[in-house]
Amino acid sequence: MKKWIDLRSDTVTRPTPAMRKAMSEAEVGDDVFGEDPTVNRLQERVAQMLGKEAALFVPSGTMANQLAIKSHTQPGDEVVIEATSHPYNFEGGGGAVLSGIQFHCLKGIRGILDASQIEEAIRPDDHHFPVTRLICLENTHNRGGGSIYPADKMTEIYRLATSKGLSVHLDGARLWNASVASGVSPHEYGQWADSVSVCLSKGLGAPIGSLVAGSKKFVDRVHRFRKMFGGGMRQVGIIAAAGLYALDHHLERLKEDHQNAKRLAVGLKELKGVSLDPKHVETNIVIFDVTETGKTGPQIAEAMKRHGILIHPFGKTQIRLVTHLDVTEEAVETALRAFEEVLGKK
Numbered sequence: 001m002k003k004w005i006d007l008r009s010d011t012v013t014r015p016t017p018a019m020r021k022a023m024s025e026a027e028v029g030d031d032v033f034g035e036d037p038t039v040n041r042l043q044e045r046v047a048q049m050l051g052k053e054a055a056l057f058v059p060s061g062t063m064a065n066q067l068a069i070k071s072h073t074q075p076g077d078e079v080v081i082e083a084t085s086h087p088y089n090f091e092g093g094g095g096a097v098l099s100g101i102q103f104h105c106l107k108g109i110r111g112i113l114d115a116s117q118i119e120e121a122i123r124p125d126d127h128h129f130p131v132t133r134l135i136c137l138e139n140t141h142n143r144g145g146g147s148i149y150p151a152d153k154m155t156e157i158y159r160l161a162t163s164k165g166l167s168v169h170l171d172g173a174r175l176w177n178a179s180v181a182s183g184v185s186p187h188e189y190g191q192w193a194d195s196v197s198v199c200l201s202k203g204l205g206a207p208i209g210s211l212v213a214g215s216k217k218f219v220d221r222v223h224r225f226r227k228m229f230g231g232g233m234r235q236v237g238i239i240a241a242a243g244l245y246a247l248d249h250h251l252e253r254l255k256e257d258h259q260n261a262k263r264l265a266v267g268l269k270e271l272k273g274v275s276l277d278p279k280h281v282e283t284n285i286v287i288f289d290v291t292e293t294g295k296t297g298p299q300i301a302e303a304m305k306r307h308g309i310l311i312h313p314f315g316k317t318q319i320r321l322v323t324h325l326d327v328t329e330e331a332v333e334t335a336l337r338a339f340e341e342v343l344g345k346k
């Protein structure tokens with residue numbers, strides 16, 4: 001099998017031999033009956049890490065977000081969200097189909113919103129308008145280039161939500177990256193949201209799995225909808241074990257991914273037609289503009305593939321690179337040399 005350097009996403013990691021061993025040794029039971037001890041351990045651990053009463057294991061980040069939206073809202077409600085967010089753009093229109101909600105999109109700076117923008121978007125109490133019910137935030141922000149939500153902004157938004165009787169859901173698919181990079185603990189981030197979804201299958205390197213955390217009452221509602229959406233799984237401790245292993249062994253190392261992303265950004269900046277500011281690279285995602293290279297994103301991706309490197313074009317003008325467990329420092333240097341051959345130096 002060809003050994004690619006795969007920078008398309010941090011979802012492409014393969015479980016390490018030690019992770020596979022932990023999976024094969026997992027104690028399991030029927031989780032639909034609540035009898036899988038490994039799943040229960042993972043749920044308790046993540047709830048505790050996020051400072052929440054409970055957490056529920058679900059198959060994907062998309063299901064985690066959609067369950068949270070469903071559990072917070074009624075059909076016809078409005079959900080305030082950033083225009084480039086994952087739930088609005090990359091979840092197949094699930095908000096409309098599964099919850100019957102409409103999104104009210106606001107343009108952020110690299111995905112980050114300000115409380116004042118949200119305040120303006122909250123609908124007045126008038127029968128003409130939909131009811132504003134929920135605010136969704138994303139930390140780190142994927143399309144924003146792995147940007148970190150500043151703690152003071154999250155505090156302000158949560159204060160605003162509380163004063164207006166709204167709930168806040170945090171899409172924390174990469175909250176681990178935000179936490180390791182900022183030094184703000186998942187517990188602290190958890191205080192500024194009523195519900196939090198986290199993923200084990202991205203930077204942490206587990207093959208499958210996300211969790212939704214919140215109050216006991218909220219998670220009970222999520223549980224009911226998980227059944228309805230067909231997300232109840234049986235001897236799933238075999239997967240939860242990978243998540244527990246990842247929390248023990250792969251959390252602190254995220255710093256290496258952040259250093260590698262920074263190195264990529266600094267190197268790319270020197271290449272012809274590339275436009276990016278390395279100081280915007282805060283975690284493991286690098287997004288850059290290629291308009292001035294004279295080539296499109298897909299053309300560059302094709303050329304890089306010939307060098308054994310996989311990258312993700314965002315339309316014609318942008319490229320996203322994501323560092324992860326399976327991308328070494330050496331692989332970063334190899335990728336930079338290939339980019340230099342494809343694009344040339346400034």
Ligand code: TLP
Binds near residue numbers: 059060062
């Ligand atoms: N993001 C994937 C793609 O869907 C774009 C990726 O490669 O980055 N929230 C955020 C912020 C995400 O980035 C993702 C996955 C999800 C939710 C959904 O997670 P999954 O893929 O487990 O459904």
